[in-house]
Amino acid sequence: MAHQQWRNQLDYIITLLGYSVGSGTFIKFPFYCMRNGGGAFLIPFVLFTLIGAIPCVFLEMAIGQYSQSGPIKVWDICPPFKGIGVGCVLCSWMFYTYYNVLFSWITYYFYYSFSTILPWEHCGNAWNTPDCISVDRNSTLFNITDSVPDIGNLTSNSTPGITAAEEFWRFQALEISDGLHSLGGIRWPLAGCLLVTNIILFLWIFQGIKVSGKLVYVTVAVPYILVGVFLIRGSLLPGSADGMYYFIYPRFEKLKDPKVWVEACSYALYSMGVASGCIITMSGHNRINNNCFKDAIVVCLTDVATTVYVGLAFFSIIGHVAYLRGVSVVAFESSGFNLAFIVYPEILASLPLPQLWSVLTFITLMTLAIDTMVPGIEIIVAAVEDHMPNVTKRQSWAVKSVVILSISLFGLIYISQGGIYVLTLVDWFVIFPSIAVFAILECLVVGWLYGTQRLQDDIDAMWGKRMPRAMALCLKYVCPLLFLVVFSYSLYAYRPPKYGDYHFPAWATVIGWMISMVSIIPIPVIFTWKVYRASGDSLAKKLKRALEPRKSWTRSPQEETPYNGVLEPMI
Template sequence: MELYSKCSVEDPSLEDDQSSSTETDQSETQERGRWGAKLDYMLSMVGYCVGLGNIWRFPYLCMRNGGGAFLIPFLFFLLACGLPLYFLEVSLGQFTGRGCFHVWEACPLFKGIGVGMFNVLFVVTLYYNIINTWTLYYLGSSFFTPLPWTTCDNAWNTPKCLHQSPNSLQQNGNSSLYGAYNSSLQSSVNSSNVNATILTVIGNVSDSTTSLEEFWFHRVLTLSSGLHDVGGLNWRLTLCFLAAWIVVCLCLIKGVKSLGKVVYVTATLPYLLLTVILIKGLTLPGATDGILFYIRPDFNKLANLQVWLEAGLQVFYSLGPAWGPLITMASYNKFHNNCYRDSIILTLVSEGTSIFGGFAIFTIVGYMAHQTGKPVDEVVQAGPGLAYLVYPEALSQLPFPNLWAVVFFVMLFTVGLDSQFATVEGCMTAISDSVPRLRKHKVFLAILTCSFFVISGLILCSKAGLYIFQLLDWYIAAFGLPLFGLLECLIFGWIYGAENMSRDIEIMLGRGVPVYMRILWCIVTPLLLLMLLISAIYMYRPPMVGSYTYPPYARAIGWFVAALPLIPIPLWGFHVIRNSHGITWYQKFCSSLQPSEDWKPVSSSECEKYRPGSREMRGGIKAMVLRNLLGKNV
């Protein structure tokens, strides 16, 4: 049977008026869709890669790990690990014109990786929008005067509520407590146990909580005492959750056509608002101290292996390779798009945003430290604690606090939306590529997908929602993603071969892969990913929410979630081997390493003449190494 004899696929590289495109090709192109303009794709990729971690995690890591010196390991991992994987994945998506399910036809034995990627996307999509929900809740609350997290005379407050934060009280000497308000809420978790809060012992009121902490735990989350106490739904949070999903659904209602227009707002607005916050922050007392604390280099930290590991993990998880959306969004590109140039630009812009965002964050953090008389390192936090506890407290002390609160939470919401767009689109593309007839019903698919995630995610709006969120977030990407990245490098570096991948890319770009990129794919990047994987396993510790320890059954559920991305690899591998050509199991195994008939370029004109490179190791192992690393035929 002749390989690739059937090439009735779409050709995004052709213009609509080109006669060489068949009616079938044009029809399928219209059904699947493609980016309306190059800028649509670029902004969508920036929106996906610039996530909440760039805003609330990177500045903290930079401060904790040597300030400006942290940029050395960060840039090293960006160039040696982030960029090669990024380029590899967008090349795969653009070449095949398919999502994460189908790019593994180059080595069918590992088709399970695509299923594993989909499992990760599914779980992340399930819980990620609750972050946007919290942001919407704060955004809506920002229109009330005074800001509801600045007072203790509300129904959700407890007798332990302090009108001002303990840090401010330490400065002002005011330790007055408000009376009892709604004592029925006292059963909620004492927020002094939560590691995201900052409390200072003040005499006999050391167990007090601030009005902002009580707003977060008692009003927004209505947090219960543990995972066992799910309780009912918080109807206010549920409405925000529904609103967040309606926004996502409307923006994706026509696939990449509508998404490509929405990102002109959602991907650019965060930069505008961050700039506004930075300019305002620079006018505040203490801002210079915050910035200096952020960038002051401590080169002694570079001798600590932990610093390098955290830099590698930050690059890997912020750029987003091995999740699937990079492949998905690149699959809507024109076939001859210069994805190599795009990869360099997008990685630098995305990670450069982390550095820029740090300046905006630390001007406000420096102002807080100045106001409270505390060192900067005792004020700054990472994660949701920065977004929902530290920053709102700082904003409430500025002139026109409502205005600045609205600006900050709109910025946070748009950053979170772009990441949510990518995960939902990744799921929808995987489904429509598997069931092509759904491509004609994009509106139905978008509504059905979002409705499913709304119903499935309602439990996150319960009193135990934070515990469920932490459990899923802790385990789903713990080990699977570094392993996927490692396998990608091994498959396309050695099994399919960097030389063959270079030839495929040459069809698209007119030139092959540079030697340095081949060396990274084949040697450097997989070694770094192996190190990150080992470190992730070594540094594993059970999740906690403050002092709350998850019970054994919850940890068992967590390990099942961690296994979800990994289980399909051996199961699908066995299925492929059993159905491969050959008489003996060894012959079937070798056959499963060969590209399938579905591995072909999406361009119909190129597909007709396409033949994959031979898998034979002509001249032995040395020749194979030279071919893959240097492009030399020996």
């Protein structure tokens, strides 16, 4: 079955934009800003978007569009490296087994947002302990008289108590166990949310991209509208200017720290989903003559603008709550699950009409999560269907059902009482260091083994123009170097996994590294197999033969369009 094509090109751009923004913009970006000097982080972030993210995104768009295929078949460009595609699919499958659980948690909080009194606002619930502390909207603390808790470090023993928001998260939402050795039972309310999540997913994707391409307008537009509401309302609250100033004003002394540059580079590259297989898969549905160079620039720059837009809204609210509490903005430094399910609820409880803001916040997170999940499922489905060229529509539904069912069943372990520990372990290792390895190899294979000259010819065959020489230089030299720096720093800065005060045992770390290797092992295995099967009476001849693109990769002259000039940069 031939790949469906987008109804129009805007569907494609909006889908990629939704995927790149995702819930990570709300969950990770504020943390990186606070940890790396606010506005100082934005400078290298924008720089690396221009010299790193745009070339990498364009590369994946070009080969995906030219191949009209998914993340594995695209490597007909250099068959021994099909292991990159297999690794991307395995990595995506493992990632989305727990990402849909994240959506389930958001759904659970969304349900409780309609309570008359938000349950994370006070300590009068059945699950609260004598150590519970709550903060009213006038900054009055209960069960504590001498200090304000740093809610950005809620799991630390240095705090004199546990906030009501953290107790709701740990003792009501998760009913958390003592550790990885004690998984406990399934949290059935979360199982119900997980079922709803996967029904939504199936209904969203079973008709293909022509339908999901329409729905994505809603899920992308809603967060933009709601973030605008947050920004306008937040700007009118006392203290908001301090938060926005912290976000915008660059502390230039921070730029002397190499970690700021490395983390900005990492976020710029990974926020666009480089080397995840998504851009290749989505681009495989483009018209063959689409100018994806413009698309790459539009998507990347819009992603940067959106990140700044979200940051202004977030820090305006943070500034107000910090003003009420008498603490600095940095006191809210947190990341990941703590930021989404402890700090955010704590902040929302401090606002006027907290139920309204809570509903709006979790609607925003839900729509952003959908924008990330739907293309992610398509990565896996496209990889399977590429190996079933004559698949019927009914068989395509079956493939999608099996993929979603497998993700759902595996996700049950994450909603057990000890599931947060399993999820943390998988999250710690599933992307590290796999994505960096895939990205480095991707740039080296296309830039050096296949060659930028042949890539230029392919681009010429698609829309009759050639990429600027600066882009080719970035693909060959700059991008591999950037990914190598990120990879090296990640290894240097590696620390064993932990969740709050819980440190994972040594055997769990071993399992974590095994999870990392699952997506990397296919690369040497498939490379060896392809070279071994290639024709030739010596290793050198076999290797040379194997590295040549498959005949199916090269387009016939009838498919080519005449060259009519150099594609000039738009910036």
